[in-house]
Amino acid sequence: MKRRVVVTGIGAVTPLGNDAAITWEHILAGKSGIGPLTRLNKDDFPAKVAAEVKDFSVEEFIDKKDARKMDRFTHYAIAAAKMAVEDAKLEINEENANHIGVWIGSGIGGMETFENQYETFLERGYRRVSPFFVPMMIPDMAAGQVSIYLGAKGVNSCTVTACATGTNSIGDAFKVIQRGDAVAMISGGAEAPITKMSVAGFCANKALSTNEDPQTASRPFDANRDGFIIGEGAGIVVLEELEHALARGAKIYAEVVGYGSTGDAHHITAPAPNGEGGARAMKMAIDDGGLSPEDIDYINAHGTSTDYNDKYETAAIKQVFGDHAYKLAVSSTKSMTGHLLGAAGGVEAIFTVLALKEGIMPPTINLETPDPECDLDYVPNTARKKEMKAAISNSLGFGGHNATLAFKKYE
Template identity: 75%
Template sequence: MEKRRVVVTGVGAVTPLGNDAETSWKHAVDGVSGVGPMTRLDADAFPMKVAAEINDFDASLFMDKKEARRMDRFTQFAVASAKMALADAELEITSELAPRVGVWIGSGIGGMETYESQFRTFLEKGQRRVSPFFVPMMIPDMAAGQVSIYTGAKGPNSCSVTACASGTNSIGDAFKVIQRGDADAMITGGSEAPITNMAVAGFCSAKAVTTTDDPKTASRPFDANRSGFVMGEGAGLLILESLESAQARGATIYAEIVGYGSTGDAHHITAPAPEGEGGARCMAEALRDAGLAPEDVSYINAHGTSTEYNDAFETTAVKTVFGEHAYKLAVSSTKSMTGHLLGAAGAIEAVFSVKALEAGILPPTINYETPDPQCDLDYVPNEAREADLQVVMSNSLGFGGHNATLVFKKWQSA
């Protein structure tokens, strides 16, 4: 069976760097940090003092206020991002087109805020006071469900829940849906709103997050003084289309998606496999799927969480796959600016990867001050730079040993 070519025709995002994709990308290029003092919770109650929060988000700009109250925050982010992505793609989902447009949006933990508030209600007031909207607000697939309802997309509808790889897996799975002919377009990405009491308490107990109180340097991937990730919230969505569909309607094409890899570590519930073995296989699989050689890749948007093991093992994995070419690659972590958005991280990084290809600009790794001998690649330290980008890779690695990699290629109409 001949594989159909798949392109990116629209992007939408709500991130700690801005409430739309263009603002988020501009701030990423400028090296702006979206990390600040944690305000959504009582910071005195936790070792974690900083977070990458969404500021001034108004759900009523995208949906009725009554309906917004029936959605968890992560679903609101997804619906808003989907509407912006469709507008960016200038894609109107007509009744004729609807069965051929699908939705695939991942989330790592779903409606945690809803779960906590309703459990409090249950304890204080009893079963009868629990909202009938509790379950449909909490479940992780509701971002995809509500986006389908709000946009009218009636094609394949799904949700990948693979921890911090959820957004990347969702985009890769959506890519394959179009490639094999089951849909002509997909609204895909990830959404997360994890700055809640229980989520923060859990990550603090796992000693995964930084406990520094300095937001300016809290997220510092690949730096020798990194001390844990900074939790963030938001959503990133892409509009993927078959090349035929995009060209038939004269759509603007950002990039072509050409490869997807997905592997498991079979090692540990939270720690990556030694030397990044699973991540290396994932990158190699994505290159094989794309039909490209390691030397074809010029930039990797790394998972780069600012944790000790991830950054070192991901670096080792890159060197395993790319050999000497690893030292000619640019590798940066935009989590230095956005924080770690868990299930939405890979989706936002896919948006940034596509924008990097379009603009020919490498987003930086900010807060990079002290080199780590174990992390010895070109991490685009502190300032963006122009580059002739033809092929870009984006990595995501999640708890449970989930690894996912996407490969994007610069679009050339000729």
């Protein structure tokens, strides 16, 4: 028998705020977290804006000496994980530690560390490279360090599926609990990609917007979109087996009911024609959750603000939902957070469960000029109150990775 899984804790560090509550407040207000690129010299790049985390104090979560031995993406992961576990009021002790796991992914891991240490190597030779270089850089270290910091000794893993990472991680963690290998999982994604090489790489493949106005640069589904805005942060949830959560009187945000994960087998960066792979992931998640397409009231779209993604994701939604595609609501919160790459799915899962719990749909801001190929209800510019039964969250990544999570309002 499949065990039922619920979300009992949330934690986030985002360009809109250094916790989940402030981030969500700003999302509902339609506020943008995008600003001028300050971490790098913006004159070196055609992309001039970014969604940077602001005023984040790592010492609130990690001893200063330890923090120096970690990349920024791990700082965000530990902070978000600690907040999620605290929010869940989940006590990890000797009795339950073996049954609580961590599944946190990162798209590119410690890119900043790699660049800094490589410069040190070129200037001063191998002896000056930090002995912590490898454990700071590898993408699994967010999961490793969260496990160490929180004492969680169960399944410990890391998914790397580009921009689908956060969603795949939560889906994989959901399956761990569902099959009985853990009673709780700390899961999501973390990313700190605002570095010289990753920004250069995304500029070189023309994926980033060159719009210099931070307020309007991210415009998913709008006819004038011209690329995504690179962002950073972490989104972590505590997933818990329902009986375990009820036994300890935990508050429940929503129930995770389905997970779909597919491959395009098409192209390294472009989505499959008409979003064929994304459509299969959505259908798989809905079927896995024992739902019908008509049960879905809201979709938190991948919605990157790139030409292909928005057009093909819209086509995929129509393919899966038929006439119902025009009755449900779709929104892209990346219009406000920018694109957090491997952390996007973690943060967007949080938005999806909060939307269900509170009966309110986040908006897609900057939607001014309709694109004839993007003709669904994208909740333009203003959040909308609506009681919802079920919702899905999509993430699609380079390499043809497609992932969808299905959530139900907890009754």
